[in-house]
Amino acid sequence: MTPWARTPAPTDSPGWRWPGSLVLRLMLVALLAVAVSGALSAWLASLASERESIRRLVGQQTEEVEVMARLLASKIEQSQKVLRTVAEGITPDMLNSPSSLEWLLQQGLPAVQFFDSMQVARHDGALRVNLHSGRLEDAANLDPSERDALRRTLTGGKPLVSELVAGRTAEARVMFTMPLRREDGSVMGVVAGALKLQSQGLLPPSMTLPARDDSRLIVFTRDGTILSHPDPVRILGNVRDETGLGPVYTGWLQQAQPVAGRGTTEVLPAHIVSMAGMPLPQWFVARVSDARAMLAPLEGAQRKAWWLAAALIGASMALLAGLMVWMAQPLAQLCHSALQLARGPRGDGIVWPRASGEVGALVQVFEGQVQHSAQQRQQRDHLEGQFQAILENASVGIVITRLGILEVVGRQACQMLGYSAEELQGRPARTLYASDEDYVRLGERVQAQFVAHGAFDGDVCFMRKDGSPVWARVQGRGVRAHDTAGGTVWILEDLTAAREAQQQQDWAAIHDPLEGEGDGVMLFLDLDYFTVVNDVAGHDAGDDVLRHVARLLESQVRQIGWAARLGGDEFAVVLPGCSLARGQALAEQLRAAVQAWEPSYQGRSFTLGVSIGLVVLDASLQDVPSVLYAADMACYDAKRAGRNRVETRHADQAAASGRMALGPV
Template identity: 55%
Template sequence: MTLPAHEARLWGPETDEAEGAGWFPGPLVRKLLLVPVLAIALSGALAAWWVSHTMGQEAMDRLVSQQNDEVELVARLLASKIEQSQKVLSTVADGITPEILDSPAWLEWLLQQGLPAVRFFDAIQVARKDGTLSVNLRYGKFAKASELDPTERDYLVRTLVNGKPLVSGLIGSTAADARVMFTMPLLRGEGRVTGAVSGVLRLQSQGLLPHSLALPVRSESRLIVFTRDGVILSHPNLERVLGQVSDEPGLARVYARWRSAEQPPTGGGVTQLQGGHVVSLASVPMPQWVVARVSDAQAMLEPLQGAQHRTWWLVAGATAVVCLLTVAGMLWLARPLALLRQRARAVLEDDAAQAQATLQEHAADEEAWPRSRGEVDDVVRTCTRLLEGGRRWQRDCETLRRQLQAVLEHVPLGIAVTRAERVEVVSQQICRLLGYTPQELQGRSLVELLAPHEDGLDVARQVHDAFAAHGAFDGELPLLRKDGSTLWGRVQGQLVQPGESERGVVWILEDGTAVREARAQQAWERTHDALTQLLNHAEFERRLQVLLAERAQRDPQPEEAAQEGSGVLLFLDLDHFTVVNDLAGRAVADDVLRRLARLLEAEVRHSGWAARLGGDEFAVLLPGSSLERGQAAAERLRAAVQAWEPAYQGRSFSLGLSIGLVPMAPGLRDGAAVLHAADMACYEAQRAGRNRVHLGEVRMTV
């Protein structure tokens, strides 16, 4: 095909040049290439400088914050140790009655064997009101009253005179002999002081400042604890204990400054830079101790300098690679420019008819779209395909909705899905229970379906509080039927997506009227705990005794009983429950106990019994369970409570379970002995650190 003369003049010479040029870009493309290369190189240099600069600043800020948090943590740990020591001494004081105080033999026996809390201290002294020292127990042995240190005697006398507990300063002149004394008055009647008891802890004991407190030892950092007067109590170098802070590099000037101003650090930690050192201080209020972390700033940042050099090289290499890839990519993208004339002639002469035919195939779907050959046509075809896919997705969703509705119409269980507290999906069973049609319930507010509680409680608030604390609801609710009557239902609510309430809530409803009426009977009240609705102590022990008696009558062979599973008994104590009770109040504490009862009830509903023995103590009996299954059940309960962090009044609480487990071996007769053995196993779990399962054993007596 030949072109007209004016078209030949227009296209011919440039066609030869374009065909000969190939991949080589023209001036415009070369300029376009130069702009991004310079921009990438400049941005890479700026990024490297900014990263290097901010990395140093952020690293120093992070190290300072980390060190500040560390001294605050150690200060709180020491404060809790002091508080724990006072509480243990208070327990000892509560066990010494006036009768025991007047009987030296009885008092000595009590301190040696009757009060386990005495073993917490290295030394215990008991003084009468007149200042006479009744007992001087040191390291488990009784010493003479004359051997009591005058300083210790002075603190006892001050406690007798003032009637208030005291925490002494540092007593002793050597590191091995250094100690701290805690005193507690013995009060009876209307605050009358009948005597005083004191407990002494060595400075390096586990109860105060063990050497491990200063670990890990780092060459660039030292953790030091010292008194307000500058006497070192804890130091990575044991030879510095009882030395002076004024001799510590980096810390001496900081100590001298706040001593001269008489403003020691109070409250949270304080961190400052001093002569190339990072010094963090935090106070321990009651004994007026100070925790300090002294770190060499240069040594702390030394690893960062190498990282900064590596960052420069990485950024330079990455910038070069990006530049090369950018040039290669733009050359590849610019190739059609060199062949534009040839491609355009092909479209004008050969491809126009074919492109028009392709568009006409989708004319019904694309009439509303603009017409343009090339990229626009690709976008049009892509969009129409996406729309068709959307229509198919809508049809699939409608099919799934109809299938779900069919399931909800025939399932014999009340199921509903709500969003923003309004009903969206409801099963036929709920409609039958409440007397509504599905159309009447859809869109209804949950508050409208709640009947007034017979005790005047705010039922809606109860549901909201349960979701705020546990992320779910499990309990009984009064529901309003269409005819105005009340249906008591057993209701369970779970978020469709945990932690995302906006996704909606799935509700399961069962008619609980019969269960509630049975619970109201007098027999139920005699055998169940009113708060948790579990078995009470007496009924649990009765059932346990009946079970043991029935097994004794059957008298199975030991090997057969072992194969079948003789059963296990769990004794559970809720860790840190007193914290919830003290900080959030009794109502919140009761809610925590009810929630724990539901966890226990769900675990043993088909395999045993659960009971509340009193306070925060519970028991679970699994009659036909083997030891392995019992341990697995105990571990599930412990893990569930550990993972559960209830939140009340904007505060969350961490809980745990100390569990004592004893197998019910064949031949047992005494239910009280089995329960006592489980209680002792639970006590061992608490002594071992709480939040664990301890396996105990029932000692059979002939």
């Protein structure tokens, strides 16, 4: 199985996770929707209930006033029937005989006792009898309105119900008249009977019982005079002064509607007013109810219903929130796992939720992405390893720049320039030049060659860390062809020694050779702690170390000199035509290269060093042994000074001292 092959899904659960902001916003919207819809439903139900209650109250009250109006109309009709019975018992002769008429009214007709007072008049208007509460009274005591009612009946020949005969409240009464006719139908007189308002035959006080604080039953005439009221003080008052009823009555008068027996109801903000009329006496029956008091039981029931609705809405919201949190768990777990993946792109140890639907599809995508990333990471690591090996082992310097920044600097380039990789990477390329003018001038050359040839090839003078110049042959090419913005790869080959040798040859052609200061330098190298490798890892490992050091020296100096193994762990490097400063720089470069290499044998790493003695070649050193002796003495000085360093000696210094045995190495 390949390292990136899909592994079985873990069996453990990612655990409970709090939903993310998107789910929380959706939950908030859903809960608000439930709350709003629940409240709206409860409000509509309450409104419908209130309207239905009002409709029932209106129907009930309208029916009540209609029944009361019919009851009063029947009383009026009954009173007229009683009066008709009295009229049928009066003959023409009795109108001319007051004594017989008085006897008939007082003792002969029981129906006469139904009325509180009675009057009989002839067709000429002469009043024959004026009976009040069973007693005869003088005709002069007859109220003008009663006399007018008698006259109108004689003239019109029709029964009438008079307007209210005023007086004190206790004496207020209504007169009923009935024409007396001869056999030929002509009017021979009129009989009238009066009933007090509060009599049993008309509007008894019991009619308004039981009294209620929230409702009033009122009977009033067309002109607004109150005939019956729960408050006796209001009788004979005007209905316009009645709270609730006054505006309705005023509106009815403005519309000039006829008195009808059918009831009507108006619902006002504070009252419910129902009216029904009696056409014959032109009276009205009205019921005025306090709307708030009438709806108080309904409001109490509505409050209970609202509390119940609020409890149900709250329970529904809690249940919905719990269900949404539970349903959102796979998504919340996926989000948590995705954040873990973002923090650690390797995806190690991440537990993905097991779910179906959209979350399951996303899980498959993430798992595939993790596998693909692992494959790419392995390939990248392999390429990086190869790239790093090239940078570490290339015999030439490698530098990659982008937008004027040193992004990658190889080991050989670092040694050539006298810097460590950490000191150069990320720094401006300007760091490697002596002045801004040199940097700008070289930039113009590079730009011109890239435009003409798509690459750069030429000699460039850099400035080492110690300030000394170093010449190199530089070849540059874009990481992507014809696109320097994506980065540029530079190959650096050290030409410093070759240029110095050429310069010395040119100088020797025009100067006396005796005036020169030297013909180059020689390095004597002795490995430090090499015996540790032999003793611990064996001679095979030691031989491998010697071969590697030989190759390293060869790669470093092949362009400017040559290297040779003298025996054991000792090497010599000859750099003809090399100046002292350049030789010291190259010696330090070789020392750093050996120290940076850490060989590993039999599972153990070893650290090496190299002590280097440097001797300037001049005319005083006539043969090879004297040169080697002088370089060996300088190397001895490096050993004695602490190893892994470079010591320089001149020929006269080497000749003055004798060779001493080296300590353990």
